[in-house]
Amino acid sequence: MANDNNTKAPPEAPQDENQIVAERRAKLARLRELGPAFPNDFRREDLAGDLQRAHGEKTKEQLEQEKPRAVVAGRMLLKRVMGKASFATLQDMSGRIQVYVNNDVTGAEAHEAFKHWDLGDIVGVEGPVFKTNKGELSIHATKIRLLTKSLRPLPEKFHGLTDMESRYRQRYVDLIVNPEARRAFETRSKLVQAIREFFVARGYLEVETPMMHPIPGGAAARPFRTHHNALDMELFLRIAPELYLKRLVVGGMEKVFEINRNFRNEGISTRHNPEFTMLEFYEAYQDYHYLMDLTEALLRECARKVLGTTSLTYQGTPVDLGKKFDRLTMAEAINKYNPGYPLHALSDPHYLKGALAPFDVEVFATDGVGLLQLKLFEATTEEKLVDPTFIVAHPVDVSPLARANDRNRAVTDRFELFITGREIANGFSELNDPEDQAARFSAQAAAKEAGDEEAMYYDADYIRALEYGLPPTAGEGIGIDRLVMLFTDSASIRDVILFPQLKAAEA
Secondary structure: OOOOOOOOOOOOOOOOHHHHHHHHHHHHHHHHHHOOOOOOOOOOOOOHHHHHHHHOOOOHHHHHHHOOEEEEEEEEEEEEEEOOEEEEEEEEOOEEEEEEEEOOOOOHHHHHHHHOOOOOOEEEEEEEEEEOOOOOEEEEOOEEEEEEOOOOOOOOOOOOOOOHHHHHHOHHHHHHHOHHHHHHHHHHHHHHHHHHHHHHHOOOEEOOOOOEEOOOOOOOOOOOEEEEOOOOEEEEEOOOOHHHHHHHHHOOOOEEEEEEEEEOOOOOOOOOOOEEEEEEEEEEOOOHHHHHHHHHHHHHHHHHHHHOOOEEEEOOEEEEOOOOOEEEEHHHHHHHHOOOOOHHHHHOHHHHHHHHOOOOOOOOOOOOHHHHHHHHHHHHOHHHOOOOEEEEOOEHHHOOOEOEOOOOOOEEOEEEEEEOOEEEEEEEEEOOOHHHHHHHHHHHHHHHHOOOOOOOOOOHHHHHHHHHOOOOEEEEEEEHHHHHHHHHOOOOHHHOOOOOOOOOOOO
């Protein structure tokens, strides 16, 4: 039987890419002369990963006795031509497998054609599964066909596609040559599926709400604008589905969730992309305490299903989703992570303004205690919240949709969840008083008139919905992209979005 040879030849001088493309186009032209150059009559029956699991532990002798046959197809990533015998490595969606081609079994004509194929070509193979003398599972090709001619070369085989900008712009190449990229997006898919299963199992209904809104709402953010020609009206791409989902709760759909795409016309960073994915869910007759418990259960179940553990490592720092999440007010968090700020002083606006003086933070005479605490929290504490921590009791003036606390009307029954210094979730007991909501919308509209582009619009139809009666309700949004970053140990949001937004490429 065949004996594979892994000896590497010395690297050749790099060829000009335009020359390579021209040579491959010439090969394609010759293929066209012989018949259909892009055939569509080959049917794959086996995946490389399945074959590795089914036969990888068997001995060479077992396989010679069983002679299992396989029909595979994939992209050729490696190729070694050795006279009357050759080896190739094919990659499909499940993994890689080696192919052995020779004159005796494959045929001299097919083998000769194979010698002229290029890395990146998509190939179909049929033949028995065996192991080489070195123990590598392989397919001895009785039939081999070129299914798709690759006109552009893959990145240099010993270095791969390492430039991050190129990886983002040419994600299709990144996925071919970087297994870790494929694994990250496989993890993303499994995470989204686990989230769906979690909520469906608890009686939630998955819904879809509009992505084009006549009035942007549900968050404080700057929207993208568009124009509907037939209706001759300005529309806004969705910044959040919140107000539509709560309309559904008014209508009697008391447990709903949506995994949605949102668009915000804001800055781009390692944590922000103008187009991103959120989970939002709402349940009637519950409050924000219930949501915090539910969120802990959600993250633990997803971690177990997707990763097999609740103990993660993010950028070298351990994160334990299995233990009880901390729950602190902003003042308690500031004091815990910055003991130099006494807890009793963090309710004094004069002290807070002095504490903010060393930071590049704009402070206004109208800022109340809650807003001053928020600014100090963001300046001193947020990035230190590595372990999962719920920050509760957010000020009313930065929580226009949350229910005010019954004992302290200056703050709301709201939380934000932070993990590894990043906000992962935002939830609260919903404001269901239509007159209070109308007053807060009016205040937001006034702020917008004064120049705050992220302030909310006044949504008269949403007020009308509340006037029909919204039950006591709890609602939450979780950033899917940031959660995927945590689950895949990714430093940038661009690593977990298949096609992130980038500046226009230079000509």
